[in-house]
Amino acid sequence: MTTPSDHGQDASAAAGTGAPAGPASLAELERRAAARRRRPAYGHDALIACDRLVRVFTADGVEVQALQGLDLLVAEGELMALVGASGSGKSTLMNILAGLDVPTAGAAKVAGRDLLTMDAGARLGYRREVVGFVWQQTARNLLPYLTTLQNVTLPMQLSGGRRRAARTKAAERLLSMLSLDHCRDRRPHQLSGGEQQRTAIAVALANSPSVLLADEPTGELDSHTAEQVFTAFRTANEELGTTIVIVTHDQAVASEVRRTVAIRDGRTSSEVLRRTERDAATGRESLVAREYAMLDRTGRLQLPAEYTGSLGMEHRVLLELESDHIGVWPDRPADEGRAEEGSGDGPEDEAGQAPEPGDARTGMPGTADGADA
Ligand SMILES: Nc1ncnc2c1ncn2[C@@H]1O[C@H](COP(=O)(O)OP(=O)(O)OP(=O)(O)O)[C@@H](O)[C@H]1O
16 A cells, blocks of 8 residues: 555556656567557547547636536437536537537547538538537527428428428428427427427437537426426437437436536536446346546546535645555645544544545545536
């Protein structure tokens, strides 16, 4: 076991490489370089790959870093939610993924398209064919003077290719899939809020996009209607295989998806994964949610504010490498820490017990649902 005083003495050993200290031979450096070249690129198999994404806005001479090196991978066919406090950068990210805004730095790829280098023509094609979006404000999703059917066929018409009869047939199939047949010839003001949002989903799916992005799609709806709209997203995901990313404050939506990613201060900070587990003894199935802190590619970790706050952690912390976890400790003068903790080679609690995994002081997130940081 290392102690806090061991830190910084042998970076390679601390990193667990087991490599001897001292300069590496030329052959060793060549071997490492070759291994690095063979390693697949970050996010090579993801449909959405954001790599250290930065977006800086300048307003009245003041810089706002809306995204501060955000990493996010979304697999093809996933239905996932993004949550986060107001101002954390969710809409900024969605606008970039929608091709409406360009990041200041970093890399972002969606379905093989590079969002930083696309020219205006490629960007238009991207918005028409690769991504569909559903916004919170229904007025932004639908044209008020068109019927439901016309709203859905319009994107098909704009991208060209299909004949009128084929467009109508494809639109009717979408309406039927989302239980909107009865709305076919109505205009938006003749639809309920939920029907409007489901129509917006049909419009967004019109050109069979790889990705559907939704920013607070249930924000203006009551919980029952929100549930119906979420069911429409699930249907699109299951029947068409569309990858779906939903930004939401709605805990019901966030807890129905398999993965919820929380954004804090312009970075992904934690992730809740849900999976069904079967009890070996009873055979009963239950949904288990586990919250993880995100470790970015440069090794940065955002500790939950309630953990650091409860232990008065500020500015710097002590790290301790154990065989199966890393301990994170408040920075207290060594004497004070030792006096309170008693003797021994590692920090202990008041009862002289070493901390267990799941203890906030270990820095290991416990089992919890809801990741809105
Ligand atoms: N066009 C802009 N000009 C200047 N600052 C901006 C601009 N757009 C966003 N910001 C700032 O960037 C930060 C992130 O904003 P963003 O809208 O992405 O947050 P959000 O998580 O979507 O918030 P909300 O949940 O309230 O919509 C905020 O501090 C915001 O004020």
